[in-house]
Amino acid sequence: MNVQSELNQIFCKVFNDDSIVISGNMTSANIDGWDSMSHINLILTVENSFKIQFSQKELMRQRNISDLIRDIEHKLQSH
Amino acid sequence: MFISIISLILLFVCFYTFPQWNWFFLLAVSFGFYWSMAGTPLLITLMLIIVATYFLGHAIKRHQTKPAQKYFIVVGIAINLLPLLILKYAPHFVPNLHWGIIGVSFFTFQAIAYLIDISTELAEPEDHFGHYALYLAFFPKVLQGPIERAHDLLPQLKSTSQINWKNCFENLKYALFFILLGAFKKFVVADRITPFVDEFYDHHVEYMGPLALIPLCLYSFQIYFDFSGYTDAALGVARLFGVKLTDNFRSPYFAVSVADFWRRWHISLSRWLMDYLYKPISFSLRKQKTFSVHFAIFITFLVCGLWHGTTFNFVIWGCLHGSYIILAGITARPRSILVQKLGLKKSPFLSGFNIIITFLLITLTWIFFRAENIYTSLAVLQNLFCYNNTSYSKEQFLFKQDSYDAIVMIVSLITLFIFEAVTEKEKFALQLRRVPFLLSWCLYSLLLFVILFFSVHGEKKFIYFEF
Numbered sequence: 056m057n058v059q060s061e062l063n064q065i066f067c068k069v070f071n072d073d074s075i076v077i078s079g080n081m082t083s084a085n086i087d088g089w090d091s092m093s094h095i096n097l098i099l100t101v102e103n104s105f106k107i108q109f110s111q112k113e114l115m116r117q118r119n120i121s122d123l124i125r126d127i128e129h130k131l132q133s134h
Numbered sequence: 135m136f137i138s139i140i141s142l143i144l145l146f147v148c149f150y151t152f153p154q155w156n157w158f159f160l161l162a163v164s165f166g167f168y169w170s171m172a173g174t175p176l177l178i179t180l181m182l183i184i185v186a187t188y189f190l191g192h193a194i195k196r197h198q199t200k201p202a203q204k205y206f207i208v209v210g211i212a213i214n215l216l217p218l219l220i221l222k223y224a225p226h227f228v229p230n231l232h233w234g235i236i237g238v239s240f241f242t243f244q245a246i247a248y249l250i251d252i253s254t255e256l257a258e259p260e261d262h263f264g265h266y267a268l269y270l271a272f273f274p275k276v277l278q279g280p281i282e283r284a285h286d287l288l289p290q291l292k293s294t295s296q297i298n299w300k301n302c303f304e305n306l307k308y309a310l311f312f313i314l315l316g317a318f319k320k321f322v323v324a325d326r327i328t329p330f331v332d333e334f335y336d337h338h339v340e341y342m343g344p345l346a347l348i349p350l351c352l353y354s355f356q357i358y359f360d361f362s363g364y365t366d367a368a369l370g371v372a373r374l375f376g377v378k379l380t381d382n383f384r385s386p387y388f389a390v391s392v393a394d395f396w397r398r399w400h401i402s403l404s405r406w407l408m409d410y411l412y413k414p415i416s417f418s419l420r421k422q423k424t425f426s427v428h429f430a431i432f433i434t435f436l437v438c439g440l441w442h443g444t445t446f447n448f449v450i451w452g453c454l455h456g457s458y459i460i461l462a463g464i465t466a467r468p469r470s471i472l473v474q475k476l477g478l479k480k481s482p483f484l485s486g487f488n489i490i491i492t493f494l495l496i497t498l499t500w501i502f503f504r505a506e507n508i509y510t511s512l513a514v515l516q517n518l519f520c521y522n523n524t525s526y527s528k529e530q531f532l533f534k535q536d537s538y539d540a541i542v543m544i545v546s547l548i549t550l551f552i553f554e555a556v557t558e559k560e561k562f563a564l565q566l567r568r569v570p571f572l573l574s575w576c577l578y579s580l581l582l583f584v585i586l587f588f589s590v591h592g593e594k595k596f597i598y599f600e601f
Contacts, residue, residue, distance in 0.1 A: 090393065091408060092427050092463055095416050099423065114417045115254045115409070 058105075058127050062120070065104055069097050079121030105131065141166075142371070149294075149375055150302050156294040157264045160375065164273035171277060172236045179217050180241060180276075184267045186213045187245040191259035191266075194252045203253060210249040214242040222444050237277045239441060241270045243406055248284045250410055257284040265291055274372040278364050280380040280402035290377045297376045304567065305373050307574060311563050312370030314581045319363030321589035323546045326539055327356040328590075335505060335514075342517045347497075350518070353504050354497045355547060358386065361400070366559070385554045387496075390488040392458040395496055403441075407434050427463070432456045442503070447511055451502040458495055542588055 059077065066075045070088045083089040089097070101123070102108055107130040117123050145163050149156055169177045190210040197203040221235040248269075251257035260266040268291050269284060270276075334341055334349035341349065362383040372379045380402050389395035396404045412434040419426035432453070439452020478484045498515070505511040553559075566574055 091412060091416075092393075092431075095420050095427050096423070098417070099420055111414065111417055112254050115413060116256060 058124055058131070061104065062101065062124060062127065065097070065100050069093065069100055077120050079119065079124070081120045082118065101127065107131065107134075142374075146374055150297065150299050153295050153297050156297065156375070157262075157268055157291065160273070160291075160294070161264055161268045161271065164268065164271040164276060167273040168237065168271060168276050172234065176234070176236065176238060179221075179238065180271060183214060183217070183242065183245055184270050186210070187249060187270075188260070188263055188266050191249060191252050194249060195259045198253075198255070207249060207253050211246055214246050218242045226444060240279045240281055241276060243281050243403075244270055247281065247406060247410060251284055260284070260288055262292075272372070272377070274368040274377075275379055278361070278368070279400075280365065280368070280382050281406050282380060282402065286380065287377070294376055301376055305376055307567055308563050309370040309373040310578050311566055312366045312373060312559070314370075314578060314585065315559060316363045316365070316367030316370060317585050317589075318546075318581065319359040319366060319550070321363075321585060323543070323550065324356050324360035324363055325590035326543045326546070326588075327352050327359075329539070330543070331356055331504070335510070338510065338514050338517065342520055344518075346514065346518045350497050350501060350514075351493075353500050354387070354493070357500065357503070358383070359550070381560065384558070387493050388489055388554065389492050389496075390485055391462055391492055392455060392495060393462065395492060396455070396459075403438070407438055411437055428460045431459050431463075435459070446508050447502045447505060450508070450511070451499050454499045454502070546588070 063075065063077050066077055066086065067073050070086060070093070072087065075086060083094065098109065098114065105127055107127065109126060109130070113126045117126065141163065145159055148159050152159075165177060165181075168180060187210060190206055190213070193206045194203055194210070197206060218235070218238055221238055248257065252259050260269065265288060269282070269288050272282075272287070272291065275282060331349055331353045334346070334352075338346075365382045369379050369381060382399075382401050382403075384398040384401065386395055386399040389398050412430045415433055416426045416430035419429060422429075435452040435456030436449065437452070438455070439448040439450070442448045442451070473479055473484065501514050502508075502511045505514060553562075566577075569577075
């Protein structure tokens with residue numbers, strides 16, 4: 056399973072909605088319930104699932120799903 | 135006023151005639167405008183912050199991967215916060231010290247955002263000193279915001295050198311609509327509400343029971359139309375020069391929750407607080423899960439309160455907003471289950487109910503914002519819930535003022551309410567561009583006539599100038 060599809064499953068689980076289909080340019084405005092509060096839960100779930108740890112700078116820079124995927128892939132490659 | 139309009143027209147003509155010097159014209163007028171509104175000491179403060187943060191921005195970039203970068207960021211933040219804290223808190227410690235801080239909290243927050251964005255590689259340091267100075271001092275937004283980001287505003291300021299007369303009429307059409315809308319909100323609506331609210335707070339002991347809700351709700355409208363009126367005018371003036379500023383308001387009183395309210399109210403400040411305070415705190419404490427979110431929300435709104443004022447009233451105002459959002463987060467799940475069980479998930483009645491409740495909750499917080507001190511705030515709150523028949527029936531509150539004022543106020547409020555309910559001003563302005571020339575100018579003339587005929591005369595003061 057690639058990063059995007061695994062991340063899609065995480066989104067479905069965190070936002071309790073199986074119909075979510077993520078794409079690169081999606082932001083919090085495109086997903087119901089994705090606000091500043093649920094974002095922390097999302098980041099924690101992503102970190103636990105992929106067994107990675109984002110830096111503060113990376114988290115501050117992420118603006119959309121493609122930024123998130125880029126950082127996950129970068130972390131997995133450097134493992 | 136007359137000199138300001140003449141200067142603006144002169145600047146406008148120079149701007150479109152010699153576009154290669156636009157940054158210089160705008161900067162000279164921006165400094166002149168700020169000096170005339172805030173005085174020499176604050177202009178010097180602005181200039182010092184421009185020089186310091188210009189060089190610090192480059193230093194932060196040069197030390198991108200080095201530990202020294204942290205020191206430059208800390209120094210940069212301290213340089214910005216120091217004058218802000220001194221100007222805000224010194225009057226509390228030094229008797230008879232009265233000075234304004236007009237605009238300082240806006241340009242210092244913008245400078246801090248610039249430095250942090252460079253450190254996180256969201257922005258590049260600006261090489262052209264004049265463009266950078268203009269980014270902080272640009273006159274339509276230097277007094278009351280919006281708090282602009284470097285990556286939004288700097289490219290627009292740079293591209294003003296490519297502007298030509300072809301853009302002029304399009305910009306003028308858009309700009310006039312926003313300037314007139316802003317003037318209507320401020321001079322016809324907000325200023326007309328002022329005496330009703332002042333009367334209430336000056337004699338608050340006389341107003342008891344649910345009747346007190348009327349002036350409290352009126353203050354909600356006064357502060358909104360005062361601040362959004364200024365913002366609309368700022369957006370319009372900036373547009374005269376081809377610059378599109380961030381709109382600070384998106385029908386905030388149609389919000390369905392307090393969190394939603396903050397996505398619609400003073401948007402540039404909410405985004406700033408979200409990006410540079412809430413996110414760093416919640417990210418760094420994320421292992422603590424829910425606690426990190428609640429703690430970050432509370433600190434963010436506490437700072438939001440202190441940004442607005444240094445008295446205990448503003449602390450309570452900020453804490454109330456933070457507490458509302460935390461409580462909404464805690465009760466989100468049971469509320470969602472209840473709504474599903476009642477089959478109200480997409481019901482317009484639920485949305486309407488949420489809008490009213492949110493408006494009332496926000497209105498209660500404005501008591502702490504408007505009242506002189508904590509004792510007055512608590513007395514107003516206490517009176518609101520103490521219904522007293524005898525002291526209440528003699529007052530016909532709305533008509534204690536001139537009934538003409540009350541009628542103009544109610545009609546204007548209803549007009550703006552309908553306007554906000556049916557359209558967004560940005561979309562309306564875009565549609566106006568397609569309207570034939572003559573018709574659009576007829577509309578502007580009508581709006582100008584309404585403003586001149588119905589505006590309140592006397593000293594003009596914007597509420598947010600104090601922050």
